[in-house]
Amino acid sequence: MTHTANEKAALPPGDLAIWFFIYAELLVFGILFLLYAFARSNNVELFNSSQDLVDRTSGAANTLVLITSSYFVVRAVAAIREGKVQLCSRWLLATIGMGGVFVVIKLVEFHAKFSAGISLSTNTFFTYYLSMTAFHFMHVLLGMVILAAVYLKNRKGGYSAAEHRGVETGASYWHMVDLVWIILFPLVYVMR
Amino acid sequence: MSDTSSEVRRWIRPCTVIWLVLMALTLVTLGIGKLGLSGTGVVAFIMTTTFIKGQMVADYFMGLKQVRWSFRIITLLYMVIVCGLILVAYMVGLNG
């Protein structure tokens, strides 16, 4: 990271390969969002009444959690760019911790839905609601695994101010998970 | 070294502000949800804030502001298309 403020980097931070993956994932989620939106326009009543059954507060709480975790991982990247390995580790751990909070809140939410007898096949709204949130949920888990791998490597002194591409790669993926949720939350939980 | 530090700080400071802005916008969205508001204006407002939130994450958190346009434009277009079409779909639903 030697570019100055007025000289733009040619490539996004992290390994370019992860960006292929990020774009593919964004595409998948993007299509899912649009399918949801257009399926809703054909069936507004059903979607509105079903939406009343989802827990907006926990959805919002999870948005706050993910945004915060995203900010934490920004701090982790900043720390390693300055060569502060210890600090980077701590921020990474905080990020993973926030991911854990997201997982717990989400599990409680899923549990409540399943206990209420709601499943993927209940109606069109819940097909979308459950498949999109569950699919995103698995991405949170995958992101946590990636960040954990980065954390372990960092703890062994694998990254430095000069070489920290792995941290940026993991961070970029995590931001994607956050970005997707930022659209998912208003779309599924709020807008009517 | 100090050059790197100052550069990093130039990146962190806006990120901190953005973090707080994102939190605030999320709470506003929740408020709208709690009140159960609907209608063209509300949907347009939510999608606009969502677009802004997404762009903040892409440009600042992901750091794409420091990257050439060829890459930055991908997420920009993505946000425009996805948010725009969602908006269209909702308009169709409201009128239909």
Added chain:
Amino acid sequence: MSEAFTKSMARNIFIGGSLFFFLVFLALTFDSMGALPERDHRENITPAVVNGKMLWEENDCIGCHTLMGEGAYFAPELANVYDRFGKSKDAIKAFIASRPAEGIEGRRSMPQFNFSDKELDDIAEFLKWTSEINDAGWPPNIQG
């Protein structure tokens, strides 16, 4: 500037990505398995249906016909043949039994399989059961 993307990262994405999506696929399969009994009415799979499916397979019916759209495209769809034949097992049996052994000149014709009455009955039972599977409203109309 080092290379844009590294081989090890590409490999990790291959392994991680494939594993991840395979796990998602397994989870979906698990859910599907739970949802299927409601849709396939497996409680109606009698020994006659089982034998009917066996006969369906041992005469390679799928080599000409489609069944729920899968198979060869040489002869009519049969997942809804029970409905098409006016919900009559006898009509199905009579059709299969009446095929000329030497075929029809210039036209496609089903072979004469010389089934016993019991076998014809089992095949008809199998097709009846198949017609009752909830297949999301496919085919679009009775012609299949």
Added chain:
Amino acid sequence: MQYQSQSVSKLYFIAAIGLFVGQILFGLIIGLQYVMGDFLFPEIPFNVARMVHTNLLIVWLLFGFMGAAYYMVPEESERELFSPKLAVALFWIFLVAGALTILGYLLVPYATLAKMTGNDLLPTMGREFLEQPTITKLGIVVVALGFLYNIGMTILTGRKTVVNIVMLTGLVGLAVFFLFSFYNPANLVLDKYYWWWTVHLWVEGVWELILGSILAFVLIKTTGVDREVIEKWLYIIIAMTLITGIIGTGHHYYWIGTPEYWQILGSVFSALEPIPFFMMTLFAFNMVNKRRKDHPNKAAVLWAMGTGVMAFLGAGLWGFIHTLAPVNYFTHGTQITAAHGHMAFYGAYVMIVLTMISYAMPHLRHGKPANSEKAQVIEMWSFWLMTVAIVFITLLLTGAGILQVWLQRAAEDPMPFMVAQEKIAFFYWAREAVGVIFLVGLVVYIASFFAGGEPKEEASS
């Protein structure tokens, strides 16, 4: 050819081409039966001829894959094959088992074959593409295990390259997913659900790994581009393949009794399945543009680039046009599917095997990198004849399919199946005519092996 044991692949390639001829002849028979319904009836009914057509395709592609593995694995591992004797023995076992199975299809009624081979003990027969008697399926497993052992030992004790590892992964996947062909529950929905684990996860999953690694190998050899660059591309392409293709299986779960959310997931993921094929096209053209030498085997390079383009058109584009659930509702189980099937199999798998044969055969026959100019010109003629023929077959079947959908499914007063078939007979006649051109192309292809002339040396780069 750098290693003596690579020569076993020649056997496999010859068998592959021989069976290819058989496949095309039976293709012409069933094509004719579409318009002359009583042709060869009742001696060889349509279902039998079709079974021979599809099974020969699968078997000869497997021969091609094995031959390709036996050729490239020693060269990549930088050692002789673990056991050339085993490779030869397995070749004869597989060939004889395959021939017996085909003869069984042709000589006795299928039901008799089922009785003779004890299908009632473990019923696996009579499902599309998996029509082989259970005992043949067991034979395939044995051959596959022996083959994997041989290839695996060679790879694990030699130099491990990405090309080799991807090939091995693909081959292991091929063997593993074949095991689902033994699961045949009485419940038709379950049967179909897991049938696709063999069929879909083969052709839209692990086979693409094999395809990718063969393509990468040939491109490394013919363009001289740095191996590192090609291997990175290979990883990214196959990553995209599996990321989209695994859940893409869902596009087969729309109308077979499975839950309706598959219509969403299947549509989303399979809509992305063209991406890896598009990347493959870019990859092939990029590497050829960046070439550091002009390889004297122009025919092999042509096949390699053709694979990229035709795989994208056939598997990618023609797959996409009917993969979205609302479209598929109308096109499912019509000639549209047949159109896609023909171009996808030709563009992806036939062409990659022919690419490998084209690259390897001059080494195997003359110890030189390329055939004579004359032989290459003839081979490139056959490339264009067969490729253009398959394009037209695909277009004609697509036309037939669109009309079929219209007449039988979308019209206000839908026609019965057989009535609609008669209305579209023109397309079937035209398809049959183009099929003959394909056969001519295949004959020209075989003639290229007998063209003679002085094989070409490596050009100084």
